[in-house]
Amino acid sequence: MAEVSLHKLNKKFDTTHVVKDVDLKIRDKEFMVFVGPSGCGKTTTLRMIAGLEAITTGEIRIDDRVVNEVPPMDRDIAMVFQNYALYPHMSVASNLAFGLKMRKFEKAEIEKRINNAASILGIESLLQRKPRQLSGGQRQRVALGRAIVRDPKVFLFDEPLSNLDAKLRVQMRVELKKLHERLAVTSVYVTHDQVEAMTLGDRVVVMKDGVVQQVGEPLELYNTPANRFVAGFIGSPAMNFADVTLVENGGKPVAEAPGLRIGLPGELATRARAKTGRKATLGIRPEDIHIATAADAPEYCFDAAVEVVEQLGSEILLDMRAGAALMVASVEPTLRVRAHDNLKLALKPERLHLFDAETEAAI
Amino acid sequence: MAVTALSAAESKRLSPRLRKLEDERWLAMALLAPTAILLGLFIAYPFFEGVLLSLSSTRVGQPGEFVGLKNFHKIWDDSIFRTTVWNTFWYTGVTTVFKLALGLWLAILLNRHFRGKAIIRAFILLPFIIPTVLSTFAWKWMFDPTFSVINWTLFQLGLITTRINWLGDPDLAMTSIIVINIWRGVPFFAITLLAGLQTISPELHEAAAIDGARPWARFWHVTWPLLMPVTLVVVLFSVIQTFADFQLVYVMTGGGPANATHLFATYAYQLGIGTGLLSEGAAISLAMFPFLFVIVVVQLLYIRRVETR
Structure with a gap:
């Protein structure tokens, strides 16, 4: 049972304000992922939870205890570092045992826990080796093992997969997910990789410039991004954006740009009507664009010239120009398209996003 | 054109010799x-001459003859000479312990972040930079004894x-030269150990802190073992230099009073050059x-063991 709550959390280094008024409640057994570009304050937030960084103002609680002044060792947390931080002069077994020895555990108990963690992670045969005799993936497992043996209230992960090669990263991602299901320990995970965030997180915190942009379940962030930044950050390939003006056309609100006119459906139309005449950003994901058919309403169709065709096997990415806007569409792999083709495309009206041009907040 | 022609001709002329260098044995x-x-010229030859000299009865202005190990019997x-041996070990042992302890302490202090860090680090080196004789x-x-600022201070303080x-x-003379040697040697230890400390990733300390190690335990279980290879090399250098120290004792006491502070080098000088x-x-x-x-040899073996573990 462990909840972590952050209340009006701030961090300043000299004059730079790196974490601004972060308010967050991480539930018991939840896997919470912090994601954002580098320098967004996610790692600093994690380090404040760990107690490695002093809090400028605000409050951190683990369960009901305020831990602002509690040293890291007394917070009952375990952390997995980006560079593993294994003690190079100790064997794997000693690395795993260190935290328990420091806490004066019985020898038999230490051994039991090491064996248990080693079998969970499949590193039984490596226990007598030194870290430098291990591969990157094996080191990562040992680093995880060092956290597991401690049986802490909270796991903290600081970009633990970023030093692994792409294939191993995917594999370890799955293992981390399984591990979390098995151990069910409250976890806070920092990454700059939105795929990791989407696949691992029960909930995801998107941060930018020290400010929380949105907190929500992965699909919530994907389907209803709170602002243009979240919309562009979550999802791959990234959402298309077009600078438009909101106008009335025959009594219906539409988004208009040079060479492009898209109708706005249902509720979006209602919300857009209040901003008629204003500039906005239209957003549509590549996977929500398809080749137009007779079934598509004309107000959701547009003409585009294909500039580049990217064959990915499972899909085709079309880099296109629609009026002044550059767009990417993800279409069926069976489609025969060539560069410089002119296509009529349609988009799913219910998947349209509008963002205020000034505040960048979703309309 | 002329130049090209010349160099081409030259390379043709040199080629048999150069070709020999393509054989790795000749190249090596x-x-x-x-x-x-x-x-050979500056180390092996003097050493060899020294060995020959020690086996002869040479004095200043007198070539002498081969006398076997007679000189060694005599100094035994x-x-x-026995005082000298004891002095040298005592001098080397005590100063090394203090230089290591103080140097390490200073290095750990300097490894922290504070204002003016770079300037302090540079100043630390001063005793090491000033010529020892000066x-x-x-x-x-x-x-x-008469003009001592130390005596004056102690007197003014009523001590x-x-x-x-x-x-x-x-005894005081020995202690005095030991103090000076420590003063001169600490910077070398501090700067070298500081360089060693900076190679230890701060993440390891953070990991240890989260693992429950208090500062002393972090030093003992993380810093000290990881610093060991550097420490051993510094100690090795220092031991060699201190063991063969000359300038400091020569200037301070000349080996006195009553030969109480002689080291190998000063006694060898006094006997060899002083008395001829x-x-x-x-x-x-x-x-x-x-x-x-x-x-x-012992230290090198130990260093190798530490480095390969």
């Missing part, structure tokens, strides 16, 4: 030759009523060799 020899010649029975003269002035004859008392007994002086210098050899 050619590359090693400069070093081998320098080492020499009570001043700084030792300054110390000699401070330890002077002493009579002058302390720092360099006149055998060149062969005996050479014998004393050479007597340093087996001791240093054992110390260095």
Whole structure:
């Protein structure tokens, strides 16, 4: 049972304000992922939870205890570092045992826990080796093992997969997910990789410039991004954006740009009507664009010239120009398209996003 | 054109010799030759001459003849030589312990972040940069029985009523030169150990802190073992230098009072150059060799063990 709550959390280094008024409640057994570009304050937030960084103002609680002044060792947390931080002069077994020895555990108990963690992670045969005799993936497992043996209230992960090669990263991602299901320990995970965030997180915190942009379940962030930044950050390939003006056309609100006119459906139309005449950003994901058919309403169709065709096997990415806007569409792999083709495309009206041009907040 | 033609002709003319260098054995020899010649000329030859000298009865202005190990027998029975051996070990042992402890302490302090870090680090090196003879003269002035600033301070503080004859008392004289050697040697330890400390990733300390290690435990279980290879090399260098120290003792006490502060080098100098007994002086210098050899071999073996573990 462990909840972590952050209340009006701030961090300043000299004059730079790196974490601004972060308010967050991480539930018991939840896997919470912090994601954002580098320098967004996610790692600093994690380090404040760990107690490695002093809090400028605000409050951190683990369960009901305020831990602002509690040293890291007394917070009952375990952390997995980006560079593993294994003690190079100790064997794997000693690395795993260190935290328990420091806490004066019985020898038999230490051994039991090491064996248990080693079998969970499949590193039984490596226990007598030194870290430098291990591969990157094996080191990562040992680093995880060092956290597991401690049986802490909270796991903290600081970009633990970023030093692994792409294939191993995917594999370890799955293992981390399984591990979390098995151990069910409250976890806070920092990454700059939105795929990791989407696949691992029960909930995801998107941060930018020290400010929380949105907190929500992965699909919530994907389907209803709170602002243009979240919309562009979550999802791959990234959402298309077009600078438009909101106008009335025959009594219906539409988004208009040079060479492009898209109708706005249902509720979006209602919300857009209040901003008629204003500039906005239209957003549509590549996977929500398809080749137009007779079934598509004309107000959701547009003409585009294909500039580049990217064959990915499972899909085709079309880099296109629609009026002044550059767009990417993800279409069926069976489609025969060539560069410089002119296509009529349609988009799913219910998947349209509008963002205020000034505040960048979703309309 | 002329130049090209000439160099082409030259390369043709040189090619048989150059071709020989394509054989790795010849190339290795050619590359090693400069070093081998320098080492031979300035180290091996003097060493060999020293050995010959120690086996002869040469004095200043008197070529002498081969006398076997007679000089070594003689110094073995020499009570001043025995004092010298003891002094050298005591001097090296005590100073090394203090230099290591103080140097490490200073290095750990300097490894923290604070304002003016770079300037302080540079200043720390001063005792090491000043020529030993000059700084030792300054110390000699401070330890002077009449003009000593140390005596003056102690007197003004009411801690002493009579002058302390720092360099006149055998024990105090030894302590004095030990203090100066530590003062001069600490910067080298501090800077080198600081460089070693900076190679230790701060993440390891953070991991240990989260693992429940308090500062002392972090030092003992993380910093100290990881610093060990650097420490051993620094200690090795320091031991060799201190064991063969000359300038400091020569300037401060000249080996006195009553030969109480002689080290191998100063006693060898006094006997060999001072009294002209060149062969005996050479014998004393050479007597340093087996001791240093054992110390260095033991340390090198230990360093290798630490580095490969």
